[in-house]
Amino acid sequence: MARNLRHLNVGGIALLVALAALWQLAVGASLIDLDYLPAPTEVVQAGVEQVEAGALVTATLHTLGVALAAWLIALVLGVALGLLLGFSAAARMVFTTSVEVLRTLPVVAFVPVAVLVFGLSTRMEVVVAAWAALWPIVINTLGGVEAVPARLHEVAAVFRLSGARRIRSIVLPAAAPLILVGARLGLSFALIVAVVAEMIGNPQGLGHLVIRTQQALRTEAMFAGILVIGLLGVALNAALLALTARAAPDMFEPGKRS
Numbered sequence: 001m002a003r004n005l006r007h008l009n010v011g012g013i014a015l016l017v018a019l020a021a022l023w024q025l026a027v028g029a030s031l032i033d034l035d036y037l038p039a040p041t042e043v044v045q046a047g048v049e050q051v052e053a054g055a056l057v058t059a060t061l062h063t064l065g066v067a068l069a070a071w072l073i074a075l076v077l078g079v080a081l082g083l084l085l086g087f088s089a090a091a092r093m094v095f096t097t098s099v100e101v102l103r104t105l106p107v108v109a110f111v112p113v114a115v116l117v118f119g120l121s122t123r124m125e126v127v128v129a130a131w132a133a134l135w136p137i138v139i140n141t142l143g144g145v146e147a148v149p150a151r152l153h154e155v156a157a158v159f160r161l162s163g164a165r166r167i168r169s170i171v172l173p174a175a176a177p178l179i180l181v182g183a184r185l186g187l188s189f190a191l192i193v194a195v196v197a198e199m200i201g202n203p204q205g206l207g208h209l210v211i212r213t214q215q216a217l218r219t220e221a222m223f224a225g226i227l228v229i230g231l232l233g234v235a236l237n238a239a240l241l242a243l244t245a246r247a248a249p250d251m252f253e254p255g256k257r258s
Contacts, residue, residue: 038220047224055209060228063194063205066122067236070129071190075183078134082141082179083167103135107193115201122204125197132193133186140182144175180244187240191233206232 020040025031027039038046050056084091085099111128118124152170172179198207206229213221 036217036219038223042220043223043227046218046220047227050209050221050224056224056228059204059206059209059225060232062122063191063198063207063229064232064236066125066129066194066205067187067191067232070126070194071133071183071187073126073130074133074137074186074190077130078137078182078186079141079179081134082138082182083145083171085138085142086145086171087167099135099138103139107132107189108196111197111200114197120201120203122202125194125202125205128197129190129194133190136185136189137179137182140178140185141175144178145171147178148174180240184237184240187236188233191229191236195229 024040027037047056081095081099085095107128110131114124114128118127148171152174194205195207195210198205199211200207202208206225210222210225210229213219213225
């Protein structure tokens, strides 16, 4: 327990608490006089009411499921494509231009196409979120493969390791830090785009809840939904770091986390 507490960002948490307190005081003292800006206590109360009604829990579970499914798809495809590009000169020659064009395409522009193809559905959300999450994983995996020291490849050649054994025993461990960076970015993108897709079309999830409460002028409930989205992003990132640290503790010595 004490070991986990050492890694808490106490300063960051204190700053957030201080900002929330200032917000509460400013609204309570009418220093900020906006018709649709609720106090933090009203946001929390609205969140509790939505949890009791089940709406917030259902929306959170939907968005979480979509983000995780999209991220897992992107992780498998992204690492595979990054390894292919890193190892095969022919693949780089054929696919590099396509990757550069596709990864710069704004994902929001891809949403209407996905809606036409898949309709307003969960499958549409998963597709666009996976598309957004894919590219940082591909690029970071490729960078990790290219950054593997030449001496490690020489060791593999000395021991006459097969291609699959070389990837498993040398390349993936050496490229793991950059792959993790791509995975973390991809997870954030998957969550963000899932919420955007829900706002644009699919009548489910936290994105739809935020839009619905905004249109109903229930701003305290809207802010509660936004708060949950932020907390969900923090929780997913922390969970990914914890799982990776458990699987590969040497990558996460105190003070060296990315």
